[in-house]
Amino acid sequence: MPTGPQHSGVAVLAYNALASWQKEPWKGKEDELSRFSILPDDLFASDYADYCILPDGNAIPHGPTDRFAMVPFSSGYDRSLTRDVFSYYTGRMVAALSSGNIRESIAFGGILAHYIADGCHPAHLWNNLSIYSLLPPPAGKYWQMHRSLDSVSVRADLCRGISPRLLGLDIRETVFNTVDEYERMVQWGKTRLVPAVNALYAEDQGGAEIHINTCYKKAAGLLSSLWNTAFCIASGRFEDNEIESLKEVKLNRTVPVNAFTVDPYFFYPLMDYDCDGKGNLVPLTIKAGVQGGGRMMEFADGIAMTFGYVMYEIPANLFTKIRVKAGVSPLTAREGEAVFRIIDAKTPPVYRDAHNTLVDCGGDILYESGIMTGKDAYTDIEVNPGDAELITLFVECPGKNKNIHAIWAEPVLVK
Numbered sequence: 001m002p003t004g005p006q007h008s009g010v011a012v013l014a015y016n017a018l019a020s021w022q023k024e025p026w027k028g029k030e031d032e033l034s035r036f037s038i039l040p041d042d043l044f045a046s047d048y049a050d051y052c053i054l055p056d057g058n059a060i061p062h063g064p065t066d067r068f069a070m071v072p073f074s075s076g077y078d079r080s081l082t083r084d085v086f087s088y089y090t091g092r093m094v095a096a097l098s099s100g101n102i103r104e105s106i107a108f109g110g111i112l113a114h115y116i117a118d119g120c121h122p123a124h125l126w127n128n129l130s131i132y133s134l135l136p137p138p139a140g141k142y143w144q145m146h147r148s149l150d151s152v153s154v155r156a157d158l159c160r161g162i163s164p165r166l167l168g169l170d171i172r173e174t175v176f177n178t179v180d181e182y183e184r185m186v187q188w189g190k191t192r193l194v195p196a197v198n199a200l201y202a203e204d205q206g207g208a209e210i211h212i213n214t215c216y217k218k219a220a221g222l223l224s225s226l227w228n229t230a231f232c233i234a235s236g237r238f239e240d241n242e243i244e245s246l247k248e249v250k251l252n253r254t255v256p257v258n259a260f261t262v263d264p265y266f267f268y269p270l271m272d273y274d275c276d277g278k279g280n281l282v283p284l285t286i287k288a289g290v291q292g293g294g295r296m297m298e299f300a301d302g303i304a305m306t307f308g309y310v311m312y313e314i315p316a317n318l319f320t321k322i323r324v325k326a327g328v329s330p331l332t333a334r335e336g337e338a339v340f341r342i343i344d345a346k347t348p349p350v351y352r353d354a355h356n357t358l359v360d361c362g363g364d365i366l367y368e369s370g371i372m373t374g375k376d377a378y379t380d381i382e383v384n385p386g387d388a389e390l391i392t393l394f395v396e397c398p399g400k401n402k403n404i405h406a407i408w409a410e411p412v413l414v415k
């Protein structure tokens with residue numbers, strides 16, 4: 001993991017981005033904050049080890065990992081553990097601030113800093129062996145990536161412009177938005193692996209710093225947002241425009257928990273674009289109804305897929321509506337038919353006969369369109385997810401022709 005100075009460096013960047021009323025209670029206690037931001041690495045030597053233990057008795061992991069592994073990593077991980085970590089530590093930080101226990105707010109805030117910084121780092125998202133299998137080192141060379149890349153300095157000049165935002169009005173909403181932002185940070189970290197390792201191989205320290213600092217900046221941004229939110233919740237102090245910014249969540253910009261579709265997509269729906277099957281991205285296009293003049297409309301936000309599904313975790317009873325326009329793109333082959341469904345899901349849909357027959361759509365149907373083709377206007381859907389915790393956007397192709405471009409345009413969760 002980033003070592004001591006890197007952990008405290010990320011924490012300092014986040015602290016400096018806070019509003020002055022939030023900095024005030026922690027002012028002059030930067031050393032303590034720094035100590036707690038390193039604590040999970042020094043867990044067994046510390047008198048404060050208890051702060052690193054989750055309610056289930058396990059120690060806080062070092063970034064996104066499975067339930068039992070202390071250290072990284074894999075490409076898939078247990079998101080429920082990530083949620084538990086944020087839920088516990090944010091909850092404790094808010095409780096400490098609410099009761100005026102500043103030292104504990106620093107302890108829990110500092111450990112959050114550690115967890116977020118660990119998750120941002122490419123050499124934390126893959127282990128040494130898998131990095132070497134992807135990118136064999138130059139002949140005669142060997143680095144311990146976890147050390148060489150973790151020791152890249154935090155550079156404030158490369159991390160300018162951090163601006164915290166509000167992640168929720170209570171702990172549950174905060175955790176929902178934080179887990180999502182954390183995932184985006186993890187995904188960004190993965191994209192920096194190859195450039196950072198190649199810079200290391202070329203002994204280009206400056207290049208490695210540039211790549212790794214983009215990751216530190218993401219971590220500091222998320223951390224300052226989370227701390228900002230904890231201070232706001234603890235004091236009940238929210239700006240109107242921030243409350244407004246939480247009214248809608250774009251589903252296409254959040255990270256699905258599970259998905260499946262087939263060619264021309266990459267076994268995963270395509271976000272914000274459709275593709276023509278010849279290697280090109282094309283705009284999401286569906287036909288408007290009479291009100292829209294019956295013309296073709298293009299959308300910047302949305303999801304494209306053939307038959308298949310995409311699943312999202314949402315907090316129960318937080319949102320009152322899922323709103324989306326569903327339609328079949330004119331790219332669809334003639335005779336192509338699609339049925340759109342929204343499911344209050346318990347499991348992914350179950351198929352047999354190599355996905356030719358649907359056995360079970362995995363939960364209760366909240367919405368079902370009739371059969372639609374590329375000649376039909378899109379349909380406006382609005383359903384209440386109620387106490388659903390897992391939502392599936394699901395497309396079935398009842399006809400013989402499965403070559404469908406099914407579009408979910410502007411899908412949002414509305415409070």
Ligand SMILES: [Zn+2]
Nearest residue numbers: 001041062118
């Ligand atoms: Zn760590």
